[in-house]
Amino acid sequence: MVTFSNVEAALDQLNQKTPALLASSLLIGGWCALIYYRALAKAENPDFPAPVPESAERLQSNDLDFTNVWSGDFFDALPDFVVYPPKGSPYLEIKGIRLGFAQAPEALDPEEAFKKSRKLRTQAGTKFAILDPVRLYRGKLALMQKGRGKANDPFHLQIAATYARFELAEGIKKHSIKPTESTKRRVENLKAEMKALAPELLKK
Amino acid sequence: MSESSKETQDALDRADKEAWREREGWASPEEAELTLSGKDGANFEFIEAD
Numbered sequence: 001m002v003t004f005s006n007v008e009a010a011l012d013q014l015n016q017k018t019p020a021l022l023a024s025s026l027l028i029g030g031w032c033a034l035i036y037y038r039a040l041a042k043a044e045n046p047d048f049p050a051p052v053p054e055s056a057e058r059l060q061s062n063d064l065d066f067t068n069v070w071s072g073d074f075f076d077a078l079p080d081f082v083v084y085p086p087k088g089s090p091y092l093e094i095k096g097i098r099l100g101f102a103q104a105p106e107a108l109d110p111e112e113a114f115k116k117s118r119k120l121r122t123q124a125g126t127k128f129a130i131l132d133p134v135r136l137y138r139g140k141l142a143l144m145q146k147g148r149g150k151a152n153d154p155f156h157l158q159i160a161a162t163y164a165r166f167e168l169a170e171g172i173k174k175h176s177i178k179p180t181e182s183t184k185r186r187v188e189n190l191k192a193e194m195k196a197l198a199p200e201l202l203k204k
Numbered sequence: 205m206s207e208s209s210k211e212t213q214d215a216l217d218r219a220d221k222e223a224w225r226e227r228e229g230w231a232s233p234e235e236a237e238l239t240l241s242g243k244d245g246a247n248f249e250f251i252e253a254d
Contacts, residue, residue, distance in 0.1 A: 002231050002235055003231070003235050003238040003239050003244040003246070004238070004239045004242075004244050004246035005244045005245050005246040007246065008246040008247075008248070034239055034240075035248055037240065038240075038242055038248070039250065041240070041242065042242070053236075053240070056233035056236045056237055057230075057233060058230050059231065059233070059236035059239075059240070060230075060231045060235070060236050060239055061225055061230055061231065062225075062228075062230070062231055063221065063224075063225070071217075085224070087223070087227070088220045088223055088224055089217075089220045091220075091221075091224070098221070098224065100217065100221050101217065102214050102217070102218075103205065103210035103211075103213055103214055104207060104210040104211045104214050105214070118250060119250070119251040120248045120249060120250055120251060121248070121249050121251060122246075122247075122248060123246075123247050123249075127251065
């Protein structure tokens with residue numbers, strides 16, 4: 001069985017085995033959306049409710065996708081985790097999760113996206129970076145518009161849009177309660193990113 | 205590696221992974237429910253940005 005706990009365990013193991021590579025990796029794809037989903041569900045904000053999936057079928061895949069790193073470096077660093085399937089190419093698997101790598105992800109500059117990423121930590125203290133919600137939204141939208149979307153993409157798109165708006169609203173609230181240069185800059189940065197990359201998210 | 209080489213490599217990797225996913229990669233509805241409900245014990249903490 002593969003759930004979020006496998007993802008957490010996989011990240012912890014990556015941190016143990018190859019911390020430098022994990023530190024420069026950016027998690028992209030559906031699991032970012034599911035992390036944002038959990039954050040929305042936890043916040044229980046009635047203005048930004050966690051979206052409800054149309055179906056539980058194909059809601060999550062058992063693979064984690066990274067960018068801003070070279071897949072060959074991971075294969076070299078983790079030889080014991082290479083799986084040689086009877087069909088298809090060898091791949092890396094940790095804690096039941098297949099690792100995938102994109103060198104040129106859709107609608108995304110990996111280096112810039114890494115700088116703008118959201119940083120998280122697992123319960124064991126592993127730090128990792130995930131794609132910010134605005135770029136996640138843009139990437140999913142681009143895939144869907146090109147006809148390369150998957151069944152769960154509309155759900156992931158809705159999560160990314162909701163979380164981006166929630167994050168901005170939280171930033172504005174924090175700034176209004178205790179205004180500092182830092183809170184002001186954060187709100188300005190969030191607004192600027194949305195305006196530049198997905199201005200439709202700023203509309204009601 | 206050039207941008208076009210990266211895109212070609214990505215396309216090959218994507219095709220391979222899609223085929224794998226079709227064979228065995230999708231979680232069951234029960235697994236997805238555990239993920240969404242937060243009852244699987246996993247927890248990620250956001251690190252506050254500047």
